[in-house]
Structure formats: C-alpha cells, structure tokens
Amino acid sequence: MPNIFYCDWANGNDATTNTPLGWWSVAYTGGTGPAPAADELVTGATSLNTASLTVVVAPTSGSWAGNNAAGTMYFYGYSGAFVAEQVDCAGGGHFHIAADFVYCAWKTITSGATAARIAPNDEVREKTSPIGTLMCDALWTNLSKNVVLDTAQTINVDMCESAWTGDNGTSSANGVGTTPIFAKIGSYSVKIIIDATPAANQRQAYYNIADVDLQTCQQISFWIFSEAILAAGTLVLQLCSDDACTTVVDSFPFPAVPITALWQPVVITKSGGGNLGSSIKGIRIDTGPTTLPTAGKFIAIDDIIATVTDGLNLTSLISKNTLQQSTISSTGYGNEAWLAIQSINGTTVMIDNQASTPANNGRGYSGTTETKPTYFRTPFQTTPVALTTNVQIVQDSGTSEVARIVFSGGWDPITNQQIGDTIFDGLISRGYGLSTNSKSWITITRISFVRYTIGIRVVGSAGILIDFISDLNHSYNDGIRAETSLVTELIINTIVNCCNNFSNGLNFQYPHIKITRVVHANGNYGFGITLGSSNIRIIQIDEINNNTQHGLNFATPLPGASCNIIIYVKDCGDNGISGVRFDSSNNIIRTLVIRNNNIVSAMGMNQIGKLTTTNSLLVISPNYYNAQIRVGNMDGNGCYIQHRSGYVTQQVASAGGTGKEWKIYISDSALCSENCPLELSIAKIACIANDSVTVTVYFKNSHSTIHSRLYIEPFQIAGVDSIVYDDNTGDTNRNQQSITFQPTEDGTVEIFAQVWGPNLEDVIIDDIAVSVA
Numbered sequence: 001m002p003n004i005f006y007c008d009w010a011n012g013n014d015a016t017t018n019t020p021l022g023w024w025s026v027a028y029t030g031g032t033g034p035a036p037a038a039d040e041l042v043t044g045a046t047s048l049n050t051a052s053l054t055v056v057v058a059p060t061s062g063s064w065a066g067n068n069a070a071g072t073m074y075f076y077g078y079s080g081a082f083v084a085e086q087v088d089c090a091g092g093g094h095f096h097i098a099a100d101f102v103y104c105a106w107k108t109i110t111s112g113a114t115a116a117r118i119a120p121n122d123e124v125r126e127k128t129s130p131i132g133t134l135m136c137d138a139l140w141t142n143l144s145k146n147v148v149l150d151t152a153q154t155i156n157v158d159m160c161e162s163a164w165t166g167d168n169g170t171s172s173a174n175g176v177g178t179t180p181i182f183a184k185i186g187s188y189s190v191k192i193i194i195d196a197t198p199a200a201n202q203r204q205a206y207y208n209i210a211d212v213d214l215q216t217c218q219q220i221s222f223w224i225f226s227e228a229i230l231a232a233g234t235l236v237l238q239l240c241s242d243d244a245c246t247t248v249v250d251s252f253p254f255p256a257v258p259i260t261a262l263w264q265p266v267v268i269t270k271s272g273g274g275n276l277g278s279s280i281k282g283i284r285i286d287t288g289p290t291t292l293p294t295a296g297k298f299i300a301i302d303d304i305i306a307t308v309t310d311g312l313n314l315t316s317l318i319s320k321n322t323l324q325q326s327t328i329s330s331t332g333y334g335n336e337a338w339l340a341i342q343s344i345n346g347t348t349v350m351i352d353n354q355a356s357t358p359a360n361n362g363r364g365y366s367g368t369t370e371t372k373p374t375y376f377r378t379p380f381q382t383t384p385v386a387l388t389t390n391v392q393i394v395q396d397s398g399t400s401e402v403a404r405i406v407f408s409g410g411w412d413p414i415t416n417q418q419i420g421d422t423i424f425d426g427l428i429s430r431g432y433g434l435s436t437n438s439k440s441w442i443t444i445t446r447i448s449f450v451r452y453t454i455g456i457r458v459v460g461s462a463g464i465l466i467d468f469i470s471d472l473n474h475s476y477n478d479g480i481r482a483e484t485s486l487v488t489e490l491i492i493n494t495i496v497n498c499c500n501n502f503s504n505g506l507n508f509q510y511p512h513i514k515i516t517r518v519v520h521a522n523g524n525y526g527f528g529i530t531l532g533s534s535n536i537r538i539i540q541i542d543e544i545n546n547n548t549q550h551g552l553n554f555a556t557p558l559p560g561a562s563c564n565i566i567i568y569v570k571d572c573g574d575n576g577i578s579g580v581r582f583d584s585s586n587n588i589i590r591t592l593v594i595r596n597n598n599i600v601s602a603m604g605m606n607q608i609g610k611l612t613t614t615n616s617l618l619v620i621s622p623n624y625y626n627a628q629i630r631v632g633n634m635d636g637n638g639c640y641i642q643h644r645s646g647y648v649t650q651q652v653a654s655a656g657g658t659g660k661e662w663k664i665y666i667s668d669s670a671l672c673s674e675n676c677p678l679e680l681s682i683a684k685i686a687c688i689a690n691d692s693v694t695v696t697v698y699f700k701n702s703h704s705t706i707h708s709r710l711y712i713e714p715f716q717i718a719g720v721d722s723i724v725y726d727d728n729t730g731d732t733n734r735n736q737q738s739i740t741f742q743p744t745e746d747g748t749v750e751i752f753a754q755v756w757g758p759n760l761e762d763v764i765i766d767d768i769a770v771s772v773a
Helices: none
Strands: 004-007 024-032 039-042 050-055 069-076 084-088 092-098 123-127 133-140 146-149 153-159 170-175 188-193 203-212 219-226 235-240 248-253 265-269 280-287 298-309 317-319 338-347 350-353 372-376 390-393 403-412 420-427 432-435 442-445 447-450 453-460 463-475 476-481 490-497 503-510 515-519 527-531 536-543 550-554 565-573 577-583 588-595 599-601 606-614 619-622 626-632 640-642 645-650 660-666 677-689 693-701 707-712 723-730 734-741 748-755 762-772
Touching: 050 153, 153 203, 153 280, 188 203, 203 317, 219 235, 248 280, 265 588, 265 645, 280 298, 403 420, 403 453, 432 447, 447 453, 453 463, 463 476, 476 490, 476 748, 503 515, 527 606, 550 565, 565 577, 577 588, 599 626, 619 640, 645 677, 660 677, 660 748, 677 762, 693 707, 693 748, 707 734, 723 734
Parallel strands: 004 123, 123 403, 390 432, 403 442, 420 447, 432 453, 442 463, 447 463, 453 476, 463 490, 476 503, 490 515, 503 527, 515 536, 527 550, 536 565, 550 577, 565 588, 577 599, 588 606, 599 619, 606 626
Antiparallel strands: 024 069, 024 092, 039 050, 039 084, 050 069, 084 092, 133 146, 133 372, 146 350, 153 298, 170 188, 188 298, 203 280, 219 265, 219 298, 235 248, 235 280, 317 338, 317 372, 338 350, 626 640, 640 645, 645 660, 660 762, 677 748, 693 734, 693 762, 707 723, 707 748
C-alpha cells in the first residue's frame, strides 16, 4: 500500500523512531468504539487541545471492536500540548495516551527518505517554507540591480569602505578587483588578519563610526569571507558606546563558516537577546571566549547593518510576488522571482547573481519598471557545502510511470494542504540542491532551490517528471541541469523562474527532454537557456531577457545531431550578446518575438516560422559559409533567408513577373564568390523515370557584374550524375534561364539558384515553370 511521509528541514529529525505518516504521532492504548477515520478530529478530554488524523493505521495489538486497540496514530493540525489523558474522537470512539504528541517529520530527503524507508508509489511531503512578509512599497527598475524601498527596513552600521584600526590583528581595505576578496557593496571590503598568537577575548581590529541609535533593532547582518574554517563563536562582533571601542554594549558571536574563500551572508541575534544600544560609536572584532581562530589567517567583512528580529536582512529573498506560490499566475505578481540580496544600504537593496558576485557585476531585475508592494521571505537555509557536494540526494527509484516516488513541497502541517512551495537556500551558491542520483521514475514538484552550484541536477536517471517549480535562482552554475544520458524523457511541466544564475538558467546536455513552459529565464550571467543536445522540445518560453551572453543558446550538440524544437518564445530581449545563438543545426523555432537583440548562427541551417523583430538583425558568423537562418514570415512581410554574405526576401513582383518574387541581395561582397555563393532552394520537383524535365526561371540582375545561375546538383537522382546549370551574366535584362535533365528513376530533384559578385547588388527571381516530355 502506498504511504505518505512528511519532511521538515527546520524541525524534522532523520533519526525519528516513529515513521512519519503524519506530522505528529502518539502511542495509544485502550482504543474503544468506532475506529477513527482519516481527517477525523480528536480532542483531549483534559487538555481540550485538538488534532486531525492523517491516515488510519491498523492497531499493533487488540482491536477497536474489542475495546483494547493499541498502536500509533499520526496527525496534522496539532493545536497545543496534550497530557496523559483520554482522547475523544469526533466519530464516537476514544483512546488513552501517556504523554504529549511527538513531532515526527523527517528532516532531509537524503537521510530521512532512505531506500529502506520508502518504496514505489510513496510520496514525501515537504513542509512549506516561511511565507513572504510585506515590508513596504519599492521601485523596481527593468535592467537595474537596485530596488529602492520607500521606507528603510535596516540601519547602516558600517559599509566597510575604510580600513579599520589593527589591534592584535591587522586591517586593510580591499578593492573591488582584489584577489582573493572583493567588495559586496561599494568599492571596498575590510580585511582583518588574525594575530599570530591569538588569545581568548582579544580585540583584533576596531573602527570608529558616526553615532547611531540602534535601539529599535535586535540583530545585525553582514557578509563574511574567511581564509580558514570558522567554528561557531570563534569570533565576536562587538558594538561599542565610545570612540575608542573599549566599552562593549552588544555582542554577536559569529556563526560557523564551514567553507573557505567564499562570501557568506549571516544574520546574528544579540547575545542575551533584547534591543541594541541607543548610542553606538564603534565596532570591533574579537576572538571568542573558548574557540580560537586559525593564527595568521584573514577574514573579510562587508555591509554591516542592524535589523529587527525576523526582518529584512542579507539572508532574505525579496520579490513583488504574492505570499504563496502554487500555480502560474498572471495576476498578483505570482510569477515574480524570489531574488537574493547582494547588499542593503538604507533604502537601496541590490540584487545579487551568485553569492560571490562582486558589487560591480551581475544583471539585476528583469521586468516591468514600477513601484509595487514588496515582500521578503527567509527560505530553509541549508548548511554551506563545497562545490560538488550533494545537499539532498534521492535515495530510491520508482518502477514505472504508474509507480513513481513523489517529492512534493508546500505542505502546511496545520491544514495538511499543499498551500505553497518549499524553498531551500544554500547561502553561498555551492553544492547540488537536489540530485536525482541515477534514480528513476521520480516526480519533483513545488520544491525550489536558490544559491547552490546547481539547483536541481538530473544525472543518470530515467522517467524524471518535474511538475511545477517556482524558483531555481542564484546558482554558481545552473538553475537546473540534465547532464547524463536519459533512458527515457525528462519531462518538465512548468518552471516559473530560473533567474540570476551565474552560468545558465536551464542547461540541458543530453537528449529526450520535453518542457511545457518556462515563464522566466532572466538575468543569468551566462545564458538564459542552453540546449546542448538533440530532441529537446519546449512548448512556450514567456521571457528570456537580460542575460549577459545569449538568451537562447543552441549549443554544439552532445551527443549526435541537434533537431530541437521550440514552439513559442513570447519575449526575448536585452541580452548582452545575442537573443538567440545557433551553434548547432536543424533547430526550429515556430514563433519568436525578439527585441534589442540579434539572432546569430554559426552552423548549418536553422528555421524560424514566424519572426517579429524590434531593433534586431539576423547575423551569420563570417567563417560559416554554409550556415543559414530561414524565416517563414518575418515581420509580416513573408519569407526571409539570411546567409553570411547576404539575404533572400520575398516581395511583390516588381520586375515584370506576377504575384510574388524572390530578391537575393549581396550584403558582403568580400564573402560572396563562386566558391561561396548565396544559394536559394527554389523548387522541389517530383520526377518520373525516363521523362525529360525542363525548368525555366526568370532572372534579373541589378548590375552587369553580378553572376546568377539556375542549377541542380548531381547524384540527387539516377541519371543525373553531373551538375546541370544555366548562367545569367553580363546584363541587367529580365532573362529566362533554362535547364533540362532526364532521370532514370522515380524521385525528387531540388532546384537551386546561386548568386555571387563583387558589388552590393541584387538578383530578382520569378515565374518558375516546369515541363515534362
């Protein structure tokens, strides 16, 4: 029988002795009367607290009919502490407990949902992460890193633009480009080298600041970069009430910094709790009281701010998004990304890319410029790990399409309803958020990952279904990546946001992938979407904007040929190098709307069905003379074909013909020669063996130096073993060119026109006629 299990990163326990068939469990005896049913309310006869049953589990001894049932029950909607008491069921039965309910959810997919505990058809439900909190209105500006709040949510302590005074340690200010550290805000961060022989409670460096009142705050937040691993409490940040930084008012023990040489955002509550000082004039870094830092190693800190408990800080995500994310929403800003913060300076919040992006890099926000209510939220924060470490990893496989294992997020322990999504935050943009680990027939839905090496890594798996994911943002590599061969298709129904990652929003390196919809692939420091393989089909991309390099990147296929199809790209614009880059051939985009970007091809023939452009060109890389981009309907003006040395358009007949005509224009005569001509396929003719075929076409050259040719290539069909052609040169008249050939088998022959010449001129082709004898 399939089971539903429960998982809670914040409060769960992978070592729980009670298998979590609900959020809470309790051992019972003396079960009497009608057996309770799923979702039935129970009430403590003494405590009067309530809960609801998640699932009916058979007694381990006795029976309800025999008034002596005993076993374990599982619940949701726990209202408060039960005591040793009788518990009454809404359906008429009752049972007895000796103690309060126990919270029994697992903590992780890795060590909780192990292969020994789960099986095909089972579902693992993740607790929803904390919802967003409305803080104020803010101005969001398209293509800007800055979000400007109408009311400051934090108070500046030190932006770390000047060196501190070294005491037992030494201090300096380090510029944006300094290796191995740089600034997260402004031009400098502060570097402090720990004393060669550190002692407990020893001041390492200090700095006098302008007098500031922090009594409305309870926490501080800042960025830290450490040369050595720091255990919790190794260093202490102290706020002082005097210029000399000798009188400590508030203390903040550093959290653990388990990974070196990377920026990590932290938020720390004042030791002992309570509000901060009302007159702070200095700040200092001390060694801790018991655990000492590594001698002679440095730390860097930046952007020190004070904040309120559970308020906006450097570990927060911000968005115009509504409070919950459960479906695609065109209203209420439900599709807006939850974005990580690079820095906070008064009312200015700067958007990050990956966590170690310097202050002067990154892409920022992509969307409508407007002032709107703005929210912040704090996801479940996972312990920072190294680049290729799996944070969570699937442990078991399903067996077929109808016997999957499902991992689903957004579940509320009180209502047991899927009300939103579950977001995990790796803090330093390192580690694999969730890896499929060569496990197959897995469904993942409403579980999001920000600030990892890769958010979701599909590796060596078959039958993976990614149903609905709201956010895969701020990764060091990719929001999502499929990187080893898939036995069956990877199916993705909806990904709402793959934004502000350092390499790619979505990166697919192996074939057989079907995607229904990508809403936003914006602001990535590399590419929006990379298709590095073949047989990938995407139905709709809403936005692929503001990426540093290419928006849509058809990369060199691995393995085999390309042949990817995208049905509809609704908005592609403002990308750094190009909107679409073809580095492979035989790709098709059915409908593309592009603005402020070129479409570039460096290989083979690629097709666009309907193309709408604004401030955009089609470009062939100069070294690829066989490359073409073929457009069925460009800006409502009919067909268009771009070559490296010119282009072909369809237009109303202007040279004596009827209906429509082709115009072939040489735009780069240096690249257009008889060996590398502009070429157009003008017809495909069905032939019958031994019938003579004559094809006539009218050519009109705009200049006497232009060469144009009607021809067929040899070996397309038996009996035609050499090129057959008729040249049109030397004048600008409308001339009829003719070729005749006689195949010896049934088949199809393709007819071509070629154009070359030394000047920027054109050739018009019209009125094709075919006769058979």
